[in-house]
Amino acid sequence: xxxxxxxxxxxxPTDAPETSSLESNTRLVWNPFLAEYTGQAPARMRRxxxxxxxxxxxxxxTGRVPPESQAWIRPNDFxxxxxxxxxxxLLIYSADHDRTFADLxxxxxxxxxxxxxxxxxxxxxxxxxxxxxxxxxxxxGQTQRHxxxxxxxxxxxxxxxxRELAAVERAESAGDxxxxxxxxRAESAGxxxxxxxxxxxxxIPAYARYPYQVRLTSRAHTSAITGIAExxxxxxxxxxxxxxxxxxxxxxxxxxxxMLALHQLADERFHLHVELLPVGRAPGKLKLAASCEMAWxxxxxxxxxxxxxxxxxxxxxxxxxxxxxxxxxxAPAQRxxxxxxxxxxxxxxxxxxxxxxAPGRVNLIGEHTDYNDGFVLPVAVDRVIALAGQPHAGTTxxxxxxxxxxxxxxxxxxxxxxxxxxxxxxxxxVRYIRGVLRELVARAATPQTPAFNAAIVGDVPVGGGMSSxxxxxxxxxxFAAALGxxxxxxxxxxxxxxxxxxxxxxxxxxxxxxxIACLARADRALLLDxxxxxxxxxxxxxxxxxxxxxDTQVSRALASSGYNARRQQCEAATALLGRLVRADDASRExxxxxxxxxxxxxRYGARLPDPLLPRARHVVTENARVLAAAEALRxxxxxxxxxxxxxxxxxxxDDYEVSCLELDVVVEIAAxxxxxxxxxxxxxxxxxxxxxxxxxDTFEGLRDVLAAAYPARTGKRGELxxxxxxxxxxxxxxxxxxx
Ligand code: GLA
Numbered sequence: 001x002x003x004x005x006x007x008x009x010x011x012x013p014t015d016a017p018e019t020s021s022l023e024s025n026t027r028l029v030w031n032p033f034l035a036e037y038t039g040q041a042p043a044r045m046r047r048x049x050x051x052x053x054x055x056x057x058x059x060x061x062t063g064r065v066p067p068e069s070q071a072w073i074r075p076n077d078f079x080x081x082x083x084x085x086x087x088x089x090l091l092i093y094s095a096d097h098d099r100t101f102a103d104l105x106x107x108x109x110x111x112x113x114x115x116x117x118x119x120x121x122x123x124x125x126x127x128x129x130x131x132x133x134x135x136x137x138x139x140x141g142q143t144q145r146h147x148x149x150x151x152x153x154x155x156x157x158x159x160x161x162x163r164e165l166a167a168v169e170r171a172e173s174a175g176d177x178x179x180x181x182x183x184x185r186a187e188s189a190g191x192x193x194x195x196x197x198x199x200x201x202x203x204i205p206a207y208a209r210y211p212y213q214v215r216l217t218s219r220a221h222t223s224a225i226t227g228i229a230e231x232x233x234x235x236x237x238x239x240x241x242x243x244x245x246x247x248x249x250x251x252x253x254x255x256x257x258x259m260l261a262l263h264q265l266a267d268e269r270f271h272l273h274v275e276l277l278p279v280g281r282a283p284g285k286l287k288l289a290a291s292c293e294m295a296w297x298x299x300x301x302x303x304x305x306x307x308x309x310x311x312x313x314x315x316x317x318x319x320x321x322x323x324x325x326x327x328x329x330x331a332p333a334q335r336x337x338x339x340x341x342x343x344x345x346x347x348x349x350x351x352x353x354x355x356x357x358a359p360g361r362v363n364l365i366g367e368h369t370d371y372n373d374g375f376v377l378p379v380a381v382d383r384v385i386a387l388a389g390q391p392h393a394g395t396t397x398x399x400x401x402x403x404x405x406x407x408x409x410x411x412x413x414x415x416x417x418x419x420x421x422x423x424x425x426x427x428x429x430v431r432y433i434r435g436v437l438r439e440l441v442a443r444a445a446t447p448q449t450p451a452f453n454a455a456i457v458g459d460v461p462v463g464g465g466m467s468s469x470x471x472x473x474x475x476x477x478x479f480a481a482a483l484g485x486x487x488x489x490x491x492x493x494x495x496x497x498x499x500x501x502x503x504x505x506x507x508x509x510x511x512x513x514x515x516i517a518c519l520a521r522a523d524r525a526l527l528l529d530x531x532x533x534x535x536x537x538x539x540x541x542x543x544x545x546x547x548x549x550x551d552t553q554v555s556r557a558l559a560s561s562g563y564n565a566r567r568q569q570c571e572a573a574t575a576l577l578g579r580l581v582r583a584d585d586a587s588r589e590x591x592x593x594x595x596x597x598x599x600x601x602x603r604y605g606a607r608l609p610d611p612l613l614p615r616a617r618h619v620v621t622e623n624a625r626v627l628a629a630a631e632a633l634r635x636x637x638x639x640x641x642x643x644x645x646x647x648x649x650x651x652x653x654d655d656y657e658v659s660c661l662e663l664d665v666v667v668e669i670a671a672x673x674x675x676x677x678x679x680x681x682x683x684x685x686x687x688x689x690x691x692x693x694x695x696x697d698t699f700e701g702l703r704d705v706l707a708a709a710y711p712a713r714t715g716k717r718g719e720l721x722x723x724x725x726x727x728x729x730x731x732x733x734x735x736x737x738x739x
Pocket of ligand 1: 366513
């Protein structure tokens, strides 16, 4: 151990005048009684604590790091040590502000271990000790939320490392094995193991000071992090560290403040190990340091390591099992579970968590044909609305919408649902949920859906023309079924959701959106006859072709649009044409525009008042285009399909008049890009999204062209999404821990 003759400025603090000029200085002060150094760095009091202006996010915009950097090292602006006593650095783990170390993936943690190696390699030739650590939690001094760790290179040997090194030296002079190697062998497969792999052993030391402290030691003898080889040894470490932290969070049912410290030295006799020190001793108890610990340095562990290790082992295992299940869920379902935990904690352990989701859709072709008993050809896409929650014994259901940041409750027993909703201010998203539950209780007295609490998250753009409302309706029906409510066939569910939508939003939609949300299959389009409700799946086999959707960012609210007006015009045209046709041929029945032919339009069209002829012409020609498109899809003829898309758009724009400037502009721009096969407005119209079929190699080019030309012509930004043709609704019941 260095004594007074260290590079530190030593002395008693009262020796120095209390002036602000001294504030930038840091110093190390020797304690002659305990034979250790204390650092002093008053300038650190000026740090901005947990500000909204994140200085690490600013690194990305101020040019401090290259723009694509995901992890970087930067000097600490408030160093606790200055040369020659030491140097301080920050290790920024992620460009994304809203993460924690425990959330990072294995490749991301591997990248961080790379930073640990780099900083060690740079500083260890100049300083006897390089302390690298990761912390979480304000109580132990975290002042920025952005995921980061720190490194102090220090000119003295910190007390603990000095004592560990002395143990290594004692073993050496006794001719014994490295004590860390010996400990790893002794602990392996023993009662204090928390988790172990081929390269790392994590255990609670027999002499642990704190109940949940874990030491993770490498099986191979190496003195520093630079000795950890890429590949398996590094990946195992990258997997184990966040797993242990997540187990802490689970043990304490909250993010547990911890320190994660690398003990390493250049001395090759030393053995690298990682100390994980959560500050909590027992859930619900705050006891950071007891008197005997602070005042005497005598640690008292109120537990046995074997017992705590068994507990942590179990948390690690359960956490891992849950993670595997979670990773298979669509992202919104995962987020709904997290939001549910946040909004409705504590979970009741007796009930498992139920999560259900349903997809948004892209209609390849067949617009405004569904309520005319015609044909449609939609696909579901890899965007869903998800609900996560639990049933309970009461009669009030509570829902939280992440999108709207609103929490709402309503009585959901049978009588209350059947009674009209008298609250005038019920938001639309709640009306949808209530509407589906209402239809469910209306059709059968049993089984009934219990009351529940749930969080709702989706990535189907709301008002984006991808039918987020049908996705929500179907997700609610699927959730209700999973909670023990009525189990209906996909078509029954679709019809029920259609009724619910009409009742709750006042929009008399066709069946397309609900049908595809219920019936979708991955990589298949649904050719649906909206009269007979017979359907056929057609494989979407268009190699190298991307289904892209451009959100015009013109929000369309079906209710306020001319949707219902178009529907009435179709009914009026049907009635008139019916009369005209039957006057000439009594054997024909015109129940809907589906029954009208192009010949009929040629013969009787002139007798229809404006604008019924163009409205009817759109429906009649669009039905023919759907059947032609189904043929093209069967034949894998992307060019033909594309041409039909353009024709559909022209008809919707000119005859049906449901397009808008922005949709027309997108289609026009897309048509100028080589590699675009076809484009058209999609859904009800008056805003929302356009569908673009484009060759994969042209997708990025199309994005660039739209990014430049669309705002120039519309003053709006818009956004291009690439969609996967995906499956229908699903639910899972997950046995989760309280957390
Ligand atoms: C909306 C409706 C559908 C359908 C389309 C237009 O999405 O919900 O039923 O009518 O418009 O094709």
